[in-house]
Amino acid sequence: MSQGNPIPDPPDRQPAATSPPRPKASKCPCCGHYTLRPTAKVHRVCRYRLVVLTLPARLLVPTCSRCKHNLLSFDAVPELATTLEAEYRAELSRRAAAEISFLSGVCSQRQLEIRIDLSQGYLSRLRAGDGVPSAALVSLLALLRADPHRLEELSTYWALPLPSEPSPRKRKQDA
């Protein structure tokens, strides 16, 4: 130890130019070890509003390398809110485009627009990925695609007056 030679680098040390500094670890709230670091990971899913979304792999989420606990929260991941909103909107567009394509085998886009009271060309624009539909419209398209005969049912529905509401007493008896 006292030979005066410079201490050689450990053989596994990476040159600083090619490896970014490892983020500082913080304490894992689950296992208590200092092994929690911002970590990128593929196939990370998260439910947001209606949809289970796959998060972008690049999103850094504090994750424990020891017990795998992760802190997927708005506090721990500052860009989570904007990421989720962007992914949600993209998912609405993707799903609308897919449902419109399926339905175009059953009914022309213009006919569909007329039957659910959309402006002319709106479905073409959505199918091309232009614009973000409401989740309600995507839900309706999905239900119609699963059972296209219900388009007829909608025509009948709008042609008839509302059925009269059951009286409160009747409702009570039914309950």
Ligand SMILES: [Zn+2]
């Ligand atoms: Zn842990």
